[in-house]
Amino acid sequence: MTTTAPLAEPIRVRGLQKSYKDLHVLRGVDFGVARGSVFALLGSNGAGKTTVVKILSTLLKADAGTATVNGFDVATRGAEVRESISLTGQFAAVDEILTGRENLVLVAQLRHLKHPGTIAADLLERFSLTEAAGRKVSTYSGGMRRRLDIAMSLIGSPPVIFLDEPTTGLDPEGRIEVWRAVRELAQHGTTVLLTTQYLDEAEHLADRIAILHHGRIIVTGTLAELKRLLPPAKVEYVEKQPSLEEVFLAIVGSEGKDANADLDRSAGLDGSTRLNGSTATDD
Amino acid sequence: MTRHFLGDSTVLLRRSLRHIMRSPDTIITTTIMPIAFMLLFVYVFGGAIKSGSHSYVTYLLPGILLITIASGVSYTAFRLFQDMRNGIFERFQSMPIARSAVLWAHVLTSLVANLISLVVVVLVALAMGFRSGAGVLAWLAVVGILILFILPLTWIAVIPGLTAKSADGASAFSYPLILLPLISSAFVPTRTMSGPVRAFADNQPVTSIVNTVRDLLTQQPVGSDIWVALAWCVGILAAAYAFAMVTYRRKIAA
Structure with missing residues (x-):
């Protein structure tokens, strides 16, 4: 029904x-x-x-x-x-x-689930928070x-x-x-x-x-x-022009790598491949 | 969902107790004003006040304990306000839990935090010369009355905690509660006050509570004050609880 x-x-x-x-x-x-x-x-x-x-x-x-x-x-x-x-x-x-970690355990306990610690550890891993798990x-x-x-x-x-x-x-x-x-x-x-x-x-x-x-x-x-x-x-098409967001991400590096190192290479071909790389994760 | 009430309340109580353990400054700021009052009255004004056969700090302590509670419950309002503001209150309310456990956890936390503050203040009073020959039963009665004073004040604190627009607004309600003991038998005997002030002091809740606690600590017969004190505490508790629940229902799923 x-x-x-x-x-x-x-x-x-x-x-x-x-x-x-x-x-x-x-x-x-x-x-x-x-x-x-x-x-x-x-x-x-x-x-x-x-x-x-x-x-x-x-x-x-x-x-x-x-x-x-x-x-x-x-x-x-x-x-x-x-x-x-x-x-x-x-x-x-x-x-x-x-x-x-405590935040995740708290929610798992409130949802009355078994093994809240394991649930928390899995999610910390999945959301790349394992390193920060013990920090406030x-x-x-x-x-x-x-x-x-x-x-x-x-x-x-x-x-x-x-x-x-x-x-x-x-x-x-x-x-x-x-x-x-x-x-x-x-x-x-x-x-x-x-x-x-x-x-x-x-x-x-x-x-x-x-x-x-x-x-x-x-x-x-x-x-x-x-x-x-x-x-x-x-409809206006502006596909070929990189947006400021793409430029920002290409220079800063979406993994948070050393910004200067990327800047040094960004003038050459390396820069444009990085740019493609970050738009690919974007799709 | 009520079958989870106790479990959910325990989980949430542990959460707020962690808050207190991690920011013990809330206990320090709660106790600093009552301790300052105690120092001021005992060492500055105390010499001019005739309190009878006991030392003035012993005479003063019951009122100071009530001020400690009045100042402590402002943190209950503050903690609840923080939960409202950062959205975690709504997160809890949208989860499959006993919804009222969220409020009860705050109330129990208030009880624990206030009892810790009271112990701190009593220790300072002991260092300043407070002595009591009261037995275990009398002390248990004192603790019982103080808990009966914490609960109504805590439920009053829940109301601004749920409705305040700012953190200052959430805790401002406690100022009159802190001042109430000043116009009572807490610091000076009411018979020394002028007519209308004395009438107010004699008939407000703090005086009967202060007298009861003082009689218990100094091993005097408590007389009818204890019944007046209990009636005030239970009456205010019932009214504050009812009003807080109305406010809560209006906030959630209105």
């Missing part, structure tokens, strides 16, 4: 409305997310993205409309919804005073915090993950790290709902994109479908 429809769409949202006094944040939002896909909710600040995520993760109640996550109604089956999800909020929700999180860089934050969300392998603006405030390298983690998630069959205000992020990560504007979804589709909405004559 509840297993047929949700198998196809672990996230289903119909006519969702939410107002704060006179401010109508959501005025009838509809969308569905297919299992194992990455769905991007794109919108500017204040478009209502976070409100959607909070309703889906049972932190807020909707005024009207229905939403189901993994087949459970968020309004009436909150506990089951929380068993099925992980939320990575807008700001890395990590405990700064604990170490990276307050000493971590923004990218490391986000990686830890996402690692915490993977504990217990929930079938649905919400990522609310996962790369806001990160430097380009941190952003690429997070993108890689999100892509891996989808490959493992996790359904990901991602909110972002960055167009390129949606373009890089999402199987389907919905644009949320003034509390409504004004368009939904794959990237190719969205592109077809515009007359091709208006």
Whole structure:
């Protein structure tokens, strides 16, 4: 009964409305997310993205409309919804005073899993945090915090993950790290709902994109479908020109190698191969 | 999810106790003001105050202990506020845990942190000449009353912790609580105060609690003060708990 429809769409949202006094944040939002896909909710600040995520993760109640996550109604089956999800909020929700390992163990214990220590060690390895595992999180860089934050969300392998603006405030390298983690998630069959205000992020990560504007979804589709909405004559191609981000990454080196050594070689052919190398990891 | 309540509370309590172990400055800043008050009153004003047969530090200590608690609970509000601000509160609330365990862990942490602070203050008082011939039962009664004072103040602290917009705002609620003992029988006998002030001092909760603790420590019969003290503590606890839960429900899934 509840297993047929949700198998196809672990996230289903119909006519969702939410107002704060006179401010109508959501005025009838509809969308569905297919299992194992990455769905991007794109919108500017204040478009209502976070409100959607909070309703889906049972932190807020909707005024009207229905939403189901993994087949459970968020309004009436909150506990089951929380068993099925992980939320990575807008700001890395990590405990700064604990170490990276302790943060992961804490979440594993709260999810009532066996062998929290092993789970923590595996995730530290997977997110290249093993070296920093014993350090207080307050000493971590923004990218490391986000990686830890996402690692915490993977504990217990929930079938649905919400990522609310996962790369806001990160430097380009941190952003690429997070993108890689999100892509891996989808490959493992996790359904990901991602909110972002960055167009390129949606373009890089999402199987389907919905644009949320003034509390409504004004368009939904794959990237190719969205592109077809515009007359091709208006599209500008600037493929051959490296973006500032690519230049930055080529010079700095995405592995954080000695910047001077790379600069010395960047004039020659070495520089351009590096540049190709870093764009390749980008795809 | 209530079947996980105890386990989840324990895990979260261990987390906040780690915070205290790693930043013991919260204990130091909690105890520094009551200790300063104690030094000031005993060595500066104390000579002019007639407190009866016992040394002034012994007379003063019960009030100082209440000030310690009032100053300690501001950290409860602060810790909760930090959890709200950095999003970890929402992370916990979106997890399959007993949701109220998040609040209870903070409450229990407040209890532990305040008891540690109280021990520190009593040790300083002992160094300053505080002596008590009270037996084990009397001391247990003192600890019980102090716990009954910590709990309502902690649940009051939960409210600004959940709603404050800034860290200063979260802890500002405790200032009047710290000052309340000053207009009570904590420092001077209320009969020396002028009319309306005395009426207030005689009938506010701190006076009955201070008198009860003082009688227990100096081996005097506690009289009716203990029932007044217990009624205040339990009454404020019930009101503060109810109000804190309303605030919490409004914050989560409103």
